[in-house]
């Protein structure tokens with residue numbers, strides 16, 4: 001249980017504040033079908049497998065590649081255990097196909113994905129929004145935190161503008177100075193370090209809540225961030241294996257949505 005309210009809370013966005021899994025699938029499908037237009041489109045029936053394998057994703061550009069890997073019938077076990085190698089392989093294969101993908105790299109994939117998202121928002125905001133859901137009690141918790149002395153930050157690999165738009169539509173006017181999105185282009189622990197330096201808040205009075213175990217593990221490798229309280233959000237995109245691994249890792253604690261939103 002969590003008892004003392006910290007001076008600073010840093011939260012991830014996707015899989016901690018907001019569940020946009022249905023949007024990820026649809027955006028990934030649009031990108032996938034645009035890139036591999038000369039092959040079969042990814043069928044809607046792949047969505048459950050995409051949702052199941054979502055924990056492997058770190059950044060948005062990987063999502064269409066995940067759909068590609070599923071469509072190419074890579075096994076779940078293979079994707080879960082060797083995802084970084086598979087992305088390298090898929091990017092390499094694309095780079096060889098100079099007719100369809102001249103100079104195609106992850107930057108282009110990322111640009112394409114954000115462009116499709118921007119166009120979708122501009123053309124049909126309602127349908128885009130309908131694919132997002134804030135986790136139960138989260139908006140209320142965020143607005144309470146924003147009115148409290150606790151400083152709230154969001155550290156995400158998503159574009160700032162998408163996060164701001166979603167929060168604004170839920171009635172949260174989140175201070176842009178406390179929002180660190182994809183533009184930051186540095187590991188999350190580096191952003192955390194920067195925030196602690198700027199706010200002059202003690203690491204032991206800080207919580208970092210994230211649904212991706214790897215991002216938390218990277219913080220544990222930073223001696224100056226040793227005292228930061230690390231929480232894995234059990235409601236987000238992580239596997240049972242990742243959650244179970246915490247039994248032998250007292251440095252990172254498992255947090256439930258109820259514990260977080262009710263304290």
Ligand SMILES: [Mg+2]
Pocket residue numbers: 012013014015016210211212236237
């Ligand atoms: Mg996340």
